Amino acid sequence: MAHHRNSAVPFQEQGLDSSQGKKRGTLKIFFGYAEGVGKTCAMLNAAHDEQRDGKDVVAGYIETHQRPETEAMIEGLEVLPRLAFPSREFDLDKALHRRPDLILVDELAHHNGADCRHKKRYQDIEELLRAGINVYTTVNVQHLESLHDIVAAITGLSVHERIPDSVFEGADQIELVDIPPDDLLDRLNKGKLVTDGQEQHESLSQVFVKSKLIALREIALRYTADQLGRITRRSGDRAAEEAYHTADHILVCISSAASSKKVIRTAARMAEAFRGAFTALYVETPRSKELTHKSKAELRENLRLAEQLGAQPATVYGDDIPGQIAEYAVSSRVTKIVIGRPRSSKKRWIAKTNIVDKLTELAPNIDVHIIPDTQPARYNKFPSHLKPKGFSTEDALKSLIILIACTLIGLWFRHLGFREANIITVYILGVLLNAIATSGRLYSAANSILSVLVFNYLFTEPYYSLITADTGYPVTFLVMLTASFISSTLTMRIKEQARQSAQKAYRTEVLLETSRKLQQAEGSEAIIKETAVQMVKLVDRTVIFYPAGPEGLKDPLIYSKPEAAVAASEYTGVNEWAVADWVYKNNKRAGTTTDTFSAASCLYHAVRAGDTVFAVAGIVMDREEPLGIFEKSLMIAMLGECALALEKELLSSRQKEISIQIRQEQLRANLLRGISHDLRTPLTSISGNAGILLANPGVLSEAQKIGLYTDIYDDSMWLINLVENLLSITRIDNGSLNLYFQAELLEEVIAEALLHVNRSSAEHIIRTKLEDELLMARMDSRLIMQVLINLVDNAIKYTQAGSTITVSAKRERDLVRVTVSDNGPGIPEEAKTKLFDMFYTADNLRGDGRRGLGLGLSLCKSIVHAHGGTIEVTDNIPQGAVFSFTLQAEEVNVHE
Template identity: 70%
Template structure:
């Protein structure tokens, strides 16, 4: 049963997840020169052959037109139910993309590649549905006629007299893995039409009969054959360049000039065919001028459509800013090594004293570049019709400024006249006034008025007869004309300088935004900061609400909304469930979507993937609801910002991976050291324990009590060594994992030291151990259990590495806000080169313990970790005249005496 959809909001229904594998589907196009050549039948026949070979085939959508041969070939194939879409009360059937992705056959058949989907569908065009199927790993067979190729539209329309709306970009056709030309003789095609095999309806047959004329069909057939041959040449050329990677050849670079004219599409298509024919690069250039802002909404929409067409035909879009259009185009062409420039030219007749048109100026500015002029019916950049004329805006402030300047100039002129100055000096004052007026007022109207009024005022006050607009002198008309011309020229040059300054300021602002974005992203410390800085810069540039969806653990996280200033918009309006569904689609497909695009066009935001290659780091959304579409330059800057953001996020991701690798390397080194220590250093005490136990078991009757006691003592000592080692390992593990909870309390140092000395190695009886405290009631803030372990480790070290009878002193004293604890001995000391590494894990000095063993190097490392956790420091120094002093500090606690 067909699924019913009502309204445009239905396009946001649950989107099926794409397959995890990265395998892409293959596209085969059955290509014809006219309807009725047998494309659909050829596709269905090929599908039956694939089905016989064991391929899972499904017919997604087939236009049978009730043709008997087509209906016969549909038998035996699975027909997928169509999707019913209701829009404005009209029910239409469309291909069900979601059902196809869930069904996931090996091969799907789809008629009419250039079909425009009904309003409310996810994509505007069927070729976009097919692109999503291919990304899902599903192979597609489809059909198309020659008149539906974008770059051939003008040529085909000149033959048939009909311009079709359903067209596909050439890049879609070029990306096909296989193209099969379905050919038939024009006479046979006309015979099929007459027999009713193409249009069973007689009325439709009569309506299309004018297309089935042998001359027209022959021309269309020739175009189809040539286009198919070109496609085969492209494939062969691509293979050849892959084989001969070291062969160098200079490519042509074709530049097309974009405009807001509707007929500019013809120029773009011609340039695309030229770039294809010359196998060269293709660039579309737009020169933005101050007049761009004065275009009507209709022409702005036409300009955006021309940009989109150029992108679809494979052009690299470039935008420059300036008032001299030919000069900007020529400079860009020289810098980019353009070999051919394609422009449009109107059919307007050239008049006397008319300005040179764009093509003539380009020829003069770029004499070494081939310029191709395509006949055009409209001006290249903008039309001089009333709807483009912006009426001057009157301002009370500018009117007052103009009046004030004229009054001041007149007063100065009267003063000069009173002093007997010549009229030339007074004229200079008025010209200076016109210049000043152009600087302080906005628009050309006030400058023009100031120029004319200045001449009239000069005539009224300073020429005979005075206080009238008559002039008796024969030279006065020339004087007036020169004065008026000088005023106009001065004001015009001043206005031009102001406009250039404004343009420079605008370009500097936009450049500063990019530089500021790059600088802030470099200073950002993590992913959140990078996204925050990028969003803030986008809000600053576009003055729109920005939403970011960061990618975390292979899925989009909760949206981050950045509202524009003084915005009273509810963030949920732009980040609800429907909008998040679009963002999720953009993330999975790595394509833009949303408002002003052909995918999810009913969305409130425009969605762009923040990507580095095929990896998407985030999805950025620009609120477009009730807002005008992005301007050309704004869009290019926004894309540049997102590119900078992607680079920063990719760098951050690589840094995180590098940190993880470093941690893994450290963990591996720790593991290796532990294994080394356990396998080598633990062997000695374990061997001793097992050996002594074996002696006791086998010779218990022979051994004397003194010998048994010695063996028991050795077993006990080795066991205690192992127990202390395990305790140190467990403590280090707890500290490294952050699971060590400190129970900080004020403790008396005398009691803590005494408790530690009770648990030191029993061989301490062979050494002189003493305790020295500066104060009887000396207290420090500590976890006594851990500090006792520190004291035991350090004192045991002194016992193990000093000779019998050595003196070991544990002392403590107050040092301002800290308590300093020192353990000194008079043993052989520690080499200077060993002191720097003494507290490193698994480091052991060269000296050998008294029992001949070498420790694992964990005790002092553990001491450092514990003291650092207490907020203190630990160090080692030489004991004068001989020995070593270990020193660590703890936070002092005042002793409270209760009376």
């Protein structure tokens, strides 16, 4: 696809940072009520003041209209080069690359040329603001969208370049550039305003009438005051501001008529005046699908205008338009309804109840505001079911078969002597069956007429003639024809309502199914996949997802619609990727059917939660009809659900990281607390005993010295074992401990371990019991020795002197079970589940009162698990405790 929007690839190559996390720039608007009041000059004066204060100021785009005084004021400012001929438009990418503190961009409401990224200049300014660049700009009152109808009524001119009110209302500063109308007229008469020829002079002459200028000035003053009030409220109490939006709820009913824009603007002004919520409702009826292409385009434009003016779009289905509006209004707590009423060109002899009257009757407690809507919606000349191209041979045959069947039944009834009323009922039943079996009223209407003719021909005297002898038969035929038409019409309406209900139920089911599946999905990839699959079901188009990663967008994921082969390069090329990247960086939608990168083949939406973009979803729209209002709203709801699920997944992972950090902090705090408490006793003992030895070298006997030396040695070994356990646990937890597995004889490992147990082992009876002297296991011998040492030392520490400690090993199939048992006091049940936790220690009843840090058994657990085994503690019958762990058994190689 040849992409001609403004430097899509260069923007990508610049590598601009996402606006997420950046401080947004400030927007100052120089506001005027007419051309020539001096907005541009006032902006240039303010820019020079900022430059004198040391700010980096750049003139991005200034429209001088060849006025010498304006051109002279640009001197001293850096002027940004414009785009190349022929557009000579503002170069957005150069401005983003230059990144000044302040940039001047004249004419906020200007429409950009075809070689620009955005269709409207205010969109360029929004991107500058998101990039953190402050902007000065200018605009006149006639360029505000909600005031268009009012200004057009005053001036008699329709301005095509307009901006949404939200752009104006989002400004940080508004400066009204105001001069008296008499002075403005004097400037016009002196030729200071007109430099572009006679056409512009005539246009200005039509507007520059004193009464009109006074009216425009009044509107500008009032609107500026309202905006200053909004800015004050924004900087004040946010809670109080939110309270305003609960007072009123304005509902505007939109249609496909071009004049519906006036209704929408009026409702927007009301919503702003009442500071209430704003909803735009469209009622889709069976005739909606028969709208002309122009009317469908107008409907989309009206919906887009409502969104630009701050409305929340909504769609309901049904034949009863006032009933649907009233039901939605009551359930949504609407306080005011704004609706347009077309002007009727013909007078009716019989008054027909219109939508407004029905709506007033159905919602008597809601204010209804009626705005003249001069242009009704345009439908195709023939309904879809009556078009010649919709003729179906199959349906025609069905109608003929039903008519023949009814005729045969009627002949049989006449043979049986049934009255003509029974035969009429048969034909009416045939019309009903025909309406059910066929599609479109054409076949039902034809069947009704043919049924009357056949009945007249075969069942009324004179037979086999269309002439009736009885004067009452014409009335009978008329009633029969009317009943046939009514019954077929009601049947078709029921079928259409059933179709609409099924369609609505399907779409709602898709949304509910999406929510259910997203709740069950685990991981961001599964969430994106489920969302994409559901979107394909909803819109019946190919969907492309660009997941967001730490370095930006990842490779696209393509989910094709059924029976559609999509060439990846066609919709994921450099140009399309650039549009998706822009959406990710700017948190805005773009692509086809939008005003940004409208030449793209896909419509791109940001999957976002607040200011965070988790992915970009692209819907392939190339050669496809634009999305309907209901599909679009459901799709946005799906993307919102997806964003919430991705945000939940991100928060969950962050919570896990935080939990790990908290646990590490707790471990560190417990370790420091345990070390500070437990090291005090051995260090005090070592320093005290060393002090005694130094102070009394010749006084102490040899026996006393040996006792002191022994205490110092025992305390030092206790400290060494403590440090070794700490280092081992640290290495295992960090994954930095290297294990060297090989087959080892259990007898040798146990014997070596018993040589390094606590010196207090002399007070206990330690035994070794092996069922096989050649019993071997796969292990890292130095670590398993540490496990055995810790287990034996633990038994020595918590059993009375003279107790028996038994170290045994036996084979259990492919495993070797090693046990360390004692006949001490045993372990309480509540302590068994915590024994292998770090820093847990049981009550020590030994006389020294020294506590351990609770690291020994925790280290044993880590080592055994690293060997792929298990460790547990059980009771020793009749008394004591048994610690056991398992290792992988190895066979003895007798040939070595």
